Amino acid sequence: xxxxxxxxxxxxxxxxxxxxxxxxxxxxxxxxxxxxxxxxxxxxxxxxxxxxxxxxxxxxxxxxxxxxxxxxxxxxxxxxxxxxxxxxxxxxxxxxxxxxxxxxxxxxxxxxxxxxxxxxxxxxxxxxxxxxxxxxxxxxxxxxxxxxx
Numbered sequence: 706x707x708x709x710x711x712x713x714x715x716x717x718x719x720x721x722x723x724x725x726x727x728x729x730x731x732x733x734x735x736x737x738x739x740x741x742x743x744x745x746x747x748x749x750x751x752x753x754x755x756x757x758x759x760x761x762x763x764x765x766x767x768x769x770x771x772x773x774x775x776x777x778x779x780x781x782x783x784x785x786x787x788x789x790x791x792x793x794x795x796x797x798x799x800x801x802x803x804x805x806x807x808x809x810x811x812x813x814x815x816x817x818x819x820x821x822x823x824x825x826x827x828x829x830x831x832x833x834x835x836x837x838x839x840x841x842x843x844x845x846x847x848x849x850x851x852x853x854x
Contacts, residue, residue: 706738707809710777717773726769729762733773740808741774744826747798758798758832763823764790767835770807771819775839778812785817785839792835802826807837815841 717733729750735742743766745751751762768790775785804826811818816838823833 708777742806743770744804760794763833764792766805767821770805771821771837774807775817784844788840789838796832
């Protein structure tokens with residue numbers, strides 16, 4: 706198992722309150738020994754003006770699930786910060802739910818690389834294939850989600 710911190714889906718979703726993540730409707734829905742999963746609706750919040758899923762929303766979903774997964778792979782005195790996200794948008798979506806599954810490609814002492822595949826929940830078609838690089842840093846101060854308002 707890759708996780709170094711204890712967490713629940715409820716905890717992951719709670720720490721995302723009052724952020725871009727909750728605004729986009731992203732919800733963590735599952736995890737296993739080597740993956741983390743989140744879902745996002747394709748609706749007015751996540752579509753571009755022509756009614757199709759916005760590529761930036763897909764990139765935000767990919768970076769969200771990869772970053773949270775990366776941080777759960779770090780000891781408490783470390784944190785991960787995004788360095789690069791690359792997203793190949795493969796198929797348009799106009800409605801429904803999409804699912805992002807993040808799996809590590811590399812979990813190093815100073816960097817992590819994650820593969821995030823985004824697919825339609827209804828048809829299982831691949832919508833976006835993304836890669837996220839994270840830098841691992843020593844945490845400077847404790848994070849308290851209650852401090853955000």
